[in-house]
Amino acid sequence: MAAGAPHPSLRDVVLRYEGFTVCGGGPATFREVACTFVPIIIDLDQGWSVAHREHIGSAPLRLRSFVAGLTDGPVLVGHAGSARCLQVDLTPLGARRVLGVPLSELANRSVPIEAVLGRGGADLVQRIGDAATWQERFALVDAALAARLADAGDIDAEVAWSLGRIVASGGTTAIGALATELGWSHRKFIARYRDTVGLPPKVVARIVRFERACARLREGAGPAAAAAECGYFDQAHLSRDVREFAGITPSELRDTVNSVQDPAG
Template sequence: MTSGVAVGTPDPSLRAVVLRYEGFTSRGAPVTFRETAATFVPVIIDLDAGWTVSHRDDAPLRLRSFVAGLTAAPVLVGHGGSAHCLQIDLTPLGARRILGLPLCELANRSVPIEAVLGPAGAMLVQRIGETPRWQDRFALVDAMLMRRLSDAPDTDRGVAWSLARITASGGRAAIGPLAAELGWSHRRLISRYRDAVGLPPKTVARIVRFERAAERLRGGAELSAAAAECGYFDQAHLCREVRDLAGVTPAELRVNSVQDPAS
């Protein structure tokens, strides 16, 4: 099996919108990866034969280039032995501006890129496929994102403020006091989050806390220490959350990457 990864650095003006660019090539046996719940919105530009994507309780989808919203469960993504793609990881608030639709329409779903970006999505795939060098491909993505931001709606400031508080606290910030500080009802906060992020704030906080715990486990922390430091009731609580959000045990999460070959 042969594989290669190319990493791109987004333009500094896109810092609040895009987290990373990554080019990926693989040739060999068919592979299925388990993608854990995460706080970013991936856009996959497929340059090969496409992907099989399976969300929990849904029938597998066969997709070429696609966009996936935030999910509160692991997702299985596989290829038939040959893969060549460019992945754009957007922040949720950046995705709301770039994609131009309420992110609740993408939550726990993966959809063809044309269903979100229309002809512009198909054109982007074509142009990237016609461009041989990864750095030139990343530059094309920079240009596309900056064009779409030029007339995109502003970020919801209340959601941005509260999301920053949730993230800074490692997912431990209480949702009720955040709504109170904004002068919003709990129902209004949930509605704003569904539009701007895709999932309710309590679910987002749960995923942020899981990401922090996963980072600690992969860094060598003991299960008990990770549970205490990240605000879980006990080790059993952390184990349940890892199983729900990653589909594996903490021990398996500790030794594998975010993209885990599914057993």
């Protein structure tokens, strides 16, 4: 495992860099649950199987380096027995600027990196693969993101403001009240969020609340206590959201963390 700190100028764009290598084991599958960040996986091995809800009962995607938008359900990611990759986790507002496409085009999808970043994405993968150390690789990502941001448009200020309110409230703020403060119709609010974040604001707020509940469960809180602390009506309400966003129970969720190197879900 290797962790990298993004350049300070990327503070509002990048949450973290992680690099890792796994070898000598058998095939493995990991459960990724709904979250509020946009991962870029730069593959340096033999690629991944990726199964969203639409792939249940059919063959998963086979991808090398890829970008995954926000999802409102679990995704199963696997490798054949070895893996080596660099993961870049972007904030949704940062992803909108870096990727340069409406994030609705990536919602509940994983796509090859070239589909979003074009030839530049393929070149970045090649240069990262040629680098000798993880720190060199993280520096290459810093430079690539800074270059894309230099030509990117500004963030949607109203969405940024309202998303800040949603996050600060732990996902419990009233979405209708935010729309009223902005002077937007419900339809406009949804459209702007789909473009900038990828999912409707109400769903985003539910995922923010779900992430907070995940953190409390992993800290040892029981489901009833986590539900009360995080703004759920009751434990059953929490269990329904966990089932929808993770596909498992609150007890099982304690051992599941969003990262492709986690134990099998």
